[in-house]
Amino acid sequence: MKFLVTGGAGFIGSEFVRKAVERGFEVCVVDKLTYAGDIKRISNIMERITFYKEDILNKEKLLEIFEIEKPQIVVHFAAESHVDRSILDPFKFIDTNVKGTLNLLDIALRSKIDLFINISTDEVYGEIKDKSKKFKETDPLVPNSPYSTSKASADMLGRAFFRTYGLPVITVRPSNNYGPWQYPEKLIPVVIWKAINEEPIPVYGNGKNIREWLYVSDCVEAIFLIIEKGKIGEIYNVGSGEEKENIEVVKTILYILNKPEDLITFVKDRPGHDYRYALDSKKIKTEIGWQPKTDFYTGIEITVKWYLENIHWLKEKIQALKEFWEEIYKL
Numbered sequence: 051m052k053f054l055v056t057g058g059a060g061f062i063g064s065e066f067v068r069k070a071v072e073r074g075f076e077v078c079v080v081d082k083l084t085y086a087g088d089i090k091r092i093s094n095i096m097e098r099i100t101f102y103k104e105d106i107l108n109k110e111k112l113l114e115i116f117e118i119e120k121p122q123i124v125v126h127f128a129a130e131s132h133v134d135r136s137i138l139d140p141f142k143f144i145d146t147n148v149k150g151t152l153n154l155l156d157i158a159l160r161s162k163i164d165l166f167i168n169i170s171t172d173e174v175y176g177e178i179k180d181k182s183k184k185f186k187e188t189d190p191l192v193p194n195s196p197y198s199t200s201k202a203s204a205d206m207l208g209r210a211f212f213r214t215y216g217l218p219v220i221t222v223r224p225s226n227n228y229g230p231w232q233y234p235e236k237l238i239p240v241v242i243w244k245a246i247n248e249e250p251i252p253v254y255g256n257g258k259n260i261r262e263w264l265y266v267s268d269c270v271e272a273i274f275l276i277i278e279k280g281k282i283g284e285i286y287n288v289g290s291g292e293e294k295e296n297i298e299v300v301k302t303i304l305y306i307l308n309k310p311e312d313l314i315t316f317v318k319d320r321p322g323h324d325y326r327y328a329l330d331s332k333k334i335k336t337e338i339g340w341q342p343k344t345d346f347y348t349g350i351e352i353t354v355k356w357y358l359e360n361i362h363w364l365k366e367k368i369q370a371l372k373e374f375w376e377e378i379y380k381l
């Protein structure tokens with residue numbers, strides 16, 4: 051079985067690639083290596099995969115790669131993935147996330163692949179204020195940021211290719227992932243870095259926004275189970291059920307690192323900031339038999355430990371982020 055993995059040098063994609071190689075699958079990766087991509091995440095398995103540094107917007111090259119590799123399964127992670135950046139420059143998000151996905155779907159159709167796993171996100175549903183409710187796969191998509199809108203478009207294009215052309219697509223909508231190797235523009239690694247260095251920790255608004263935190267290897271395990279047991283044309287939510295306010299996440303990290311809470315600095319809220327995301331993940335649990343294995347506290351402890359042990363990688367990334375942080379957090 052051969053996988054073609056897009057975005058395989060990114061945070062979640064690289065975890066999938068490492069695990070796929072461990073499980074004995076043949077893997078080729080297509081990744082543009084944007085600021086968010088890093089070959090170091092898969093350096094230990096590079097000799098066992100084929101790597102193409104390529105943009106999913108380059109259709110000719112993609113066609114060539116599909117002809118050479120003849121993959122049976124496409125797992126499509128590649129995306130511009132940061133909401134704040136989508137607010138600064140939405141155009142790139144439409145290019146990569148919408149047009150790039152369309153390219154892949156079209157080539158996958160022509161290449162007669164067996165399965166296309168389209169990695170979407172919980173953010174496509176928009177926010178859910180009523181705490182007694184969670185989003186089901188059948189709920190309408192009401193995205194609010196340029197990022198989530200581009201992902202919703204990609205999600206719907208995948209479904210359209212299934213319905214219109216019969217491309218065997220399965221849509222996966224995971225909640226917020228965290229874990230080792232996450233680029234330090236996302237909440238958890240930002241907080242870890244700032245806390246280690248005892249710098250002000252930027253928290254949007256009043257810190258009460260709620261996210262459902264999913265440990266990255268649990269997410270990847272769900273994707274493998276969906277590949278094995280999922281039904282073509284279906285959508286699967288993947289959420290841990292562990293809802294936390296941002297401020298609680300920050301305080302947990304400070305507690306683990308034994309740092310004072312007065313490092314917390316509330317900054318002007320993100321424009322259009324969604325209050326709460328929450329997924330009903332009964333379908334994947336009952337139909338596929340997936341369960342998250344890593345509880346939030348354990349996952350955060352492992353993650354903090356990993357960043358402490360890989361502080362050079364974190365530091366290298368932080369240099370490039372300083373200007374971006376000034377623009378975003380006005381710190």
Ligand SMILES: NC(=O)c1ccc[n+]([C@@H]2O[C@H](COP(=O)([O-])OP(=O)(O)OC[C@H]3O[C@@H](n4cnc5c(N)ncnc54)[C@H](O)[C@@H]3O)[C@@H](O)[C@H]2O)c1
Nearest residue numbers: 057059060061062082083084086087105106128129131227
């Ligand atoms: N991180 C999360 O919490 C989360 C939650 C739900 C869904 N998702 C989705 O999962 C997927 C992976 O997320 P992530 O956090 O690993 O993202 P990431 O930003 O860490 O990685 C994205 C990867 O895609 C590559 N890429 C970007 N543009 C490309 C292009 N034009 N051509 C080829 N490669 C390109 C980058 O180089 C990078 O390696 C994305 O589709 C994202 O929307 C992420």
